[in-house]
Amino acid sequence: MALKDHLHLDKAPIFLIDGTALFYRAFYARADLKRSDGFPTNAINTTIRSLLKLIKDENPQYVGFFMDGRPPTFRHKMFEAYKAHRPAMPEPLAQQIEPVREAVQLLGMKLVVSNGVEADDCIASLAHKYKSERPVVILASDKDLKQCLDENVYMLNQAGRQEKLISLESFMEEEGMPPTYWPDFQAVIGDSADNIPGIPKVGPVTAKKIMADYPTLEDIRDNCDKLPEKLRAKVEPELENIFLYRELTRMKLDCCDQPISDFELQAIDHSGLHDFLQTYELRGLARILPRPEGYAPRPQAPAAPAAPEKSKAGGPMQGTLFDMGVVAPAASEPLDVTMVSEIPDLPALSGKTIGLVQVQGGFMLGLDDREYRFTGSADELSLALAKAATVATPSVQDLLRDNVAWLNVKTSRWFDLSLAAYLLDPEERNYQWERLRQSLYQDGKPHFAQVSEGLHPQAQGLAALAYMEGVTTQVEGAHLTTLMRDLEQPLIPVLVGMEEAGIQINDVAFTKFLGEVSEQLHGLTRSIVQLAGEPFNIRSSQQMAHILFDKLDLKPGGKTAGGQLSTANQVLEKIRDQHEIVEQILEYRMLEKLRSTYLEPLPKLAGPNGRIHTHFNQLATATGRLSSSQPNLQNIPIRGPQGKRMRACFTSGPNMLLAAADYSQIELRVLAHCSRDPELLAAFRNNEDIHSRTAALLNDKDPADITPDERRDAKTINFGLIYGMGPQKLARELKITMNQAKEFIERYFEKLGTLKAFYDTVVEDATRQGYVTTLAGRRRLLPDLHSRNNQVISQARRQAINTVIQGSAADIIKMAMIRVHDDAELRSLGSRLILQVHDELLIEAPVQKVEAAARRLKSLMQDVVTLDVPLKVDLGTGRTWADAH
16 A cells, blocks of 8 residues: 555655665675676665665655765764774775766656765655645655654654554653654763764663753753753763754755655656666666666556555554565466476486476475476375486475475475575565466566566476576575585485474373473462462453552552553562562463463373474574474473473383483584683683683682582573673572663673674674674674664664674584484484484484484484584483483
8 A cells, every 4th residue: 555545644745865874785685696797786676676666665755865975064073083993894895886876867766865964864855845735755764864754744664574654643652742852862871873972871771861861962061950960960071062963963944945846756767777777787677677768567466455444554564565476477478387297207307407386185386397286196296306407496404304205305406485485584584385486477576587488377397497497596696606506405305204203291290290280370360360469360460560560559660552550570570579479470471381382282282103293494583593383392491390381291112212412502602602702712722611711700700619500600691692691681580670780791801802703793794794693604684783873773783793692503413303304324223313403403313323323322412513613512321301311
């Protein structure tokens, strides 16, 4: 739905685009697109696609595209340090500035390049000028532009993966102030992205508390003596500076004065744009250009029904301006399909490249430019496919699940289309064949220039071939070919084999454990109600909030997104010391989850042989870790008495035992290898307790003198920093103050100086190239490192470090799985791999041979890759998973 209709506007809006921000985001969204001579074209390509989407979806009457000119601006003259720490524009991005400016004008849009001011100032000036005569939609992510919001001015924020439409109403509801006070607020808190200091140690929460009473800088200055003493000590020294900071954050409203007619969208220069696309070899874009007048388009498929409208502007937008969702065109002629029921009636498959899509009642094959529907024996087809050169199919895992006999088709012959799409963009989440297939026809992800114009919209097998042809170029350009060929595709039959094997459960143990947990839940229910003083539904967050915060008068720990007092677990953790009822509620929830998630449903999922068969998901996480579902066995509790008891319900089959091998501290070992920190390297090479050694460094003690609490604290920070733990979370975990947590982190990085340098290098490299890579070459794109939203940037930095470490650990466990699955010695011992959970592998082997199989398992896992520190595996065997673990 067009924004004009979504917002019920009575006039066509003018769209003011922050072109510099869009240009940067386009560059980092796809890092590999180049012309045949190596000239980068990624930013050009994605910028044009976004603008074509705007033209198609909005049919705008007025559009302005604004880009920053060369510095300095008036802000640099006012404050020499303004944006001084920003890195220079990457050369491949700078090379695309002029082509993008040319493309914008060929699309019929008004280009404005600011001089002496920033593009944001031009946008603000024109929004101020036009808002009284027509609606204004600002397409930008810079938070400074929020000060432009008004009754007739909207902002489409592009920070993050979902666009957010912001109105005056939604802004005031979220921020608690009118947009006119936004520059004052920004002056108080500062802006690290622009190198504006603000008032030291005054963040957004404190600033809002101050401005609730004194909403402008003038008010703060005149009432500084009324502030609490500690706060006054922070504010008073900065009273003069904050007025300068406000001038830096306040948009100019008098630097652009063009008439509205200057921004009227002109007809696309089709001839010039065609030559432009030829010059930069962006042939795929030519297929999505609006046709010139007089051209008769093919009939389109019916549009998907519009999503229900929100009652007001604000919140995530679905199907908005920069959404690359597509619908394949309708066909004017039916698809020509050759029906085949016998293998001899197919063309020879030996040495051929084949597209294969499983459909109801058979298979669609694409080869030799024809589409075949095969309805014969699947097993016979597998034998024929074993002689093919390459078989391109949407999901090899799904195909093998339905046709286990097809495991005889060598992995090297498969080309998994969904896997290729996942490796290129591991955060897309949707790799269904229909989405991939439709992306061939317009501007989906990824974008291909190789698709044949003659490809029928209803083609399946031929579409698989076309998709493979296009995606192969992308995979090669991103240096992902080796990862896909040598690790991810060989893993598929391993996963299918584990799914087929399943794991045995003990019905009696489940029933007994369920009875005990149910009894504990009844007892806790009685106790909680007694402490509350009245009966209430413990599962109702609303009733619980009433009991905790109204009746018992506990201090709330946070609110929900809707503004209600939160009773989420992480909130209750903060207030668990206020009343014993909180501790009991947390225990109740833990036991209730155990009952409802595992103890009751799992036995019902077992097959006739008493085994549970989970599904392993290869395309579910951005770091490359596997997950499981139907049921999720990756989340089986592992710690404490409940975890051991839960694992005791899983057992080996008749005359078999289990062997569990678990990588010890693999992520910290990967961190030591990647960072080459001498303290970490020495600890692992000498087989020392890494947490005791870290605690000794932090507390200036001998490792032998470290207390259990000191070791626990060191363990928390060792693991926490891998996952991007900040001082706030560390303070909560260690039950210390925020300042103590900050000092703890500073001391940690002071003692492990190489580690800090490594973290900084990871973020710097990711900022420069737009992605990070793991040991096996897995990539994660991080365009949000170039956001103008500090919170988004901070999250992207954490993701960068986490992906390098956790992703590399995921690579290693996958290598081990393939090695174990393919090992001839383990196979001769009658063992089989049945489960993977995080860093642990579980095999099942005959009773008499389990010890030999366990030793072989450990050896394979420890030697699967050579790091600068040894890999260590903890091993156990037993009748149950608990015994083996």
